[in-house]
Structures are given as C-alpha cells and as structure tokens.
Amino acid sequence: MKDIREDIAWAKINQDVMKSLENPRPLYWVILFFAVLTFGIGIGCEVYQYQMGMGVANLDNPHVWGLYIATFIFWIGMSHSGTLLSAILHLMHADWRKPIYRFAEAMTTFSLMTAGLFVMVHLGRLWQFYYAVPYPNERWVWPNFQSPLLWDAMAIFTYLSSSVLFLFVGMIPDLAIARDNMHSGWRKKLYTLLALGWEGTDRQWRNFRVTYLTIACFLIPLAVSVHSIVASDFGMSQQPGWHVTSFPPYFVAGALYSGCAAIITLFIILRYVFKFEDYMTLPILKKIVRLTFAIAMVWTYLNCVEFASVWYSHDAVSKDLLIQKMTGPYAPFWWAMIFCGSIVPLVFAIKRFQTNIPVLFATSLLLNLGMWLERWMIVSPTFSHGYYPWTWDHDQWPSMIQWGIVFGSFGWFTLLFMVFCKMFPSVSMYEVKEMVYHRTLHLKNNGTAVEQTVEQGVH
C-alpha cells in the first residue's frame, strides 16, 4: 500500500492545505471552545493558589511534590516524539513522516511550553522564579550549579528555543506558499514577514537543506539529554523509588511512548477536523501504530528491569516501596498504569486494529492516561512510604485546585495547538510534493516494483 496517492497534483496539495487555514470542520470550534473553557478553569485555580499559598493544592509534609511535578514530566515526555518524527526519522530518510511531522513538531513546542508552566505553578514563590537563572548580578549571587533542578531549567529552555527554531525553519517554504496564495489581509502580511523573502531559488534551497539538517542533528542529542536530566531530578536524589540508575533511559523510552500515543490522538483529530484524509492516510497511521507498539514493548521491558533489580537487590526500603505501590493506597492507580501501559498496546499487534480509527483513538487515549499515571506513580508513593517511618501510611490526595490546574494545562495545550493548526500549514506542502514527485518518477522508471520500494520506508 502506498503512503499517499500518487496522482495528487501539486496545485491540489496547495489548495487542500490552504483550505485548512480557512474553513475547518465545525468540530474545530467545539474543541476550541472546550479548550478555552478548561484553560479558564485552570487560570482561576492558579490565581486562587497564587493568592492563598500552595496549601490549597493539598500538598503537605511529606507530600511536598504532587501532580504538578507528575504532569510536568508528562508534558516534557510528550514533547519527545515531535523530535523523533521530525529529526530522527528525517535523518533516517523515512519518507512517511513528511505529511505528519509538522504537527508533531508543533506538539513538541507547545507541550514544552505547557511543561514550563508547571515549573512556575509548582514554585512556592513564583514571583521570584528568576533566582534560578544564572544571570550576572551586583550581589554576586549565583544559583546552585549542583542542583538537577537548575540543569532542568537550562535544558528545557535550550530544548524549547531549539524546537521553536526547528519548527520555524522547516516551515519557511510553506510560509512562502501561504504568502503567495493568501488573499490580502493581516494574515498575508504575517506570512510575508515570516517567509523571510523566500523565493525558492536554488541557492535558497541548498542553504535551507543544510540549515535544517544542522538543527536536526543538534536537536536529537538535546532531546535525549532533556529527559535524562528530568530523570536526574529523581535519580540524583536519595529517596527510595527515585534513586534508580536506569531512570534516564527509562524516562526517555516513556517520553517517546507517550509522545507517539499523543501523535496518534492528534493525527486522528487533525485528519478529521482539517479534512486531511488524502495526506494523513491510513498506511501512515499504521506505521506510527507499529512504531508505538515497539516503543511500548521497550518501555514494558525497562519497567520489568526496574522491578526485578529492586526485587532482587538488598535495598529493603526500595523493595518495601515497590510492594507498597502494588498493594497500598496507590495500588489502583499503579495497576491501572500497568494495564494501560503494557496490556492495552497489545491491541496494536492485531493487524485489523492497526487502521481502525475509533479503536486507535480510544487506545491512544488510554496509553496517554497510562503514561500520565506512570509519572504520578513515580512521584507520589515515595512520599508516603519513604525512609522515615513517621511519614508512612500518610496519604494526601490532590485537592480540586490541583486537579483544576492539571486539567487547565490540557486546555492550554489544545488551545495553542489548535490555533497553530488554523494559522499555519500543519501539513508540510513542499515535502508532500517531494513524496508525490518521487513516486511518479519511480512509476515512470519501473512500474512493477512499486509495492516493494514503498515498504522499504517502514522502519
């Protein structure tokens, strides 16, 4: 099966993508409405928390960290698959990424922005957040360079700025198309500004390719390091359940996993809302599903490694904590995590479900739920069954304020993402044209072996 139809004319590609900037299906406005609503609720909760203090989130001693940190890791994790699709698969020449990498890269950028919000929301004195930034100052006061939290702040900022740059640079030829095809108005002015005078000359294309490739190469190690550093927040600490050597690869695998699941969800939504049926095709979906399945199994394996190494170690405290996770007050969530993270993806192994959109949509939401639970199960149980017996069996559940801010973050992300997709071409026009061009060229040369070559793109 071909990734996309080969007889699509270049002009039709332009038309279809430009149409997505003008008139999406009505569902778009419904989603936007709910996004604004949820975001509003989140804002309300945050304003209240800012006024009253962190106590309204129902955090306490020892439960000093809660859903904010868990959801922070979730969003950071989600950002990783954008880079996987846009940079890693770009280097691997996997052509099928071309129609979908743009929105994946946008997902990276916006989920990083959402994660950044949680750093702020979590701080007790967020009005002093800049103390964590190493700026030269008259008082000669520096942040603590030993703290993983400081590495975190720097890594996220670097990753965010690089991702924005990567997203923008990759979009320049498409912005030029949008500029040329848009009726006059403020949007035409915007595209003119952002297209940076792109004319599609040979020299521009060559410089563009080199720039894009350079940023891609820069972004890949960055993506791996960012989540390794987030893992260090826990791995570098002394607490049972956190002080685990395998955390960095485990976190990166989990990040790719939740990111791929999110890509499936957004793929299905965008395909319907913006009428991208010709570009976000079922064969491409099938490839992401297979990729997600592979990553899900890696994640499951790393989970088993962690449990086994704790179980057979002589670290009594960590072992107690593991038993506590399985049987204690967090058990329902812990088992839900195992079910959603390791059992549900088995659906992807069944061939007829690999292109069944309702099933995939439901499954991808469950996977995301599982990955969110995983982050919560890393953060919270350590506090209720750590080293110190005084803190044992001390449960503290998040308040409605805390839940409100967590839900608000989903609204914020959806809002940014949906506005982006309406404002900018979310399917890469120039790269889809490349796909069509290569295919037609191939048809002319060797009409019989099409099936075989297309399959080579699957990795």
Next chain:
Amino acid sequence: MSVTNLLDNWAAVRHFHPIDDKPHDPYKWAMAIDLDACIGCNACAVACYAENNLPVVGREKFQHGQVMHWMRIERYWNEDDREFPDQGAEFMPMMCQQCEAAPCETVCPVGATNHTQDGLNSQIYNRCIGSRYCSANCPYKVRYFNWYDYPTTDNVWPAEMNYQLNPDVTVRGKGVMEKCTFCVQRLRAAEVTAKGEGRIVREGEVQTACQQSCPTNAISFGNLVDPESRVHKQWKAQQVDLAKDEQEKDKQEGGSDLRGYRIFEDLRAYPSVMYLERVRESAV
C-alpha cells in the same frame, strides 16, 4: 565582575566532601538526645513554638499535615500484645539533624540552604523560591513549608499575641521553606559576646529552647569541638564520631553497653544529632 568572583571562589561553591574540608574551628554545634530520659511531654516542642515564632496552624490544617512544628515528638507503639492504656510506647524527639553532608543542600536550585562554618545547616528565607526539592530529598522529613501566608492573611497571631513573638526571629511569609536552626539567634548572640571578650563560648553559656525546657535533661547541646562540653563527652563515651557511617554498638557481637547512634547513618548524611538508645526492661 561576578563571573570572576564565581570562578575565584569555586572551592567555596564545591566541596570535595563536607566531612573533609569543614574546619569546625572554633565551633561545631551538636546535640545528644537520651531517649531513655525522654518522657514524651512535648515541652521541647512548645518551647520551640515560642522561641522561633512558629505559626499555630489550627486543627484543620494540622489534619492536612500542614503543621509547622520544627521539633516534633514521634510516638511509636510497642508491639507487646497489650491494649491501649497498658501498651508501651517509645518517644522520639525529631528535628533538623544539621547534617554535615546534607542531602537538602546539594539539590536546592538557588542555593538557599547552605552549611555554615560552625556546622549548621542554614536556611536563607529571602533566597528560597519554594521548589521544595530540599524537603523531597530530606531523609528525615524535618523541613516545613509555609503553605499559607501565616503571619498576615492567615492571621495566626492575633493582635493581642503580637507581644508574645520573639523579636530576635523573623516571621516567614508564604512559599518559603523553614526548619530547626538549633536556635541560631541564641548561638550568634553568644558567639558575638564571646568574640568581644576575646574567648570562645563556654559550655553552658548557650542553650537551645528545647534543651532549656526539657524537664529530664534528655537533650544536651553544645560545642562538639570543646573537650569540656557535655555533648563532646557523651559523643566520645559512645564512640560516635562525626565522620562515621556505622555505629560501634552495632559492630560488637552479642550486644554492647554502647547506646549512641545517629539516624540513617548509612545514608552518609553525617547528622549532628546523636541519640542514646532506650534501655529496655528486657535488656536489664
């Protein structure tokens, strides 16, 4: 410029190991708590509230675990097959252990918690941004966070109680971490007085609030470097040393007469508080 300052004073920023390069001259403040003498009366905790302007959070916030007691008396029931009034219990006064290699210090992103020359783990309220990483990494969970704005909006000290506040201690606003300071305001006052007279602080010249209020003298506090101090003698008698990560009493087979230990020594935080194990009836 400040970058030069950072590089010039790199040694002050990064110690190889706190145990190796802390001079502790002329002071190393330390404590010894005799669990055999502790009767669990909570006088120390009350004294701490009065001395350090700790907010009294009320029943509801207490139940939410948002209590601010820097000094807490923990109660552990004995498993002796007896029902409540007859059942035995152990008491454990717990406060910041002022670790020499404190896990809280390395993780603070803004360096708000530091080690002082006289061996205290200090907390700079003005610098704290409230990331709560220090508390997350504290093995003893003895750091307390200002979950609400206790002095103003929460109004924990009504107008008529203002005169009860200790003027030597600042009150803390919302969003900062706080913890036991070994009554640093008393230590500094004594150190300054002694320095003016060209000597060091003598044994008994300075007391912490908890020590002062203990009816059974279970808490002794003083300068560990001073060979005349009670705390030094106790540590020495129990063969407990700052740099050790294992108790002598556990090394000897078949039990020993030694009672001194520090909590979670194997985590190598090198705490400055020694506990003396309770002498049990069965062991006598």
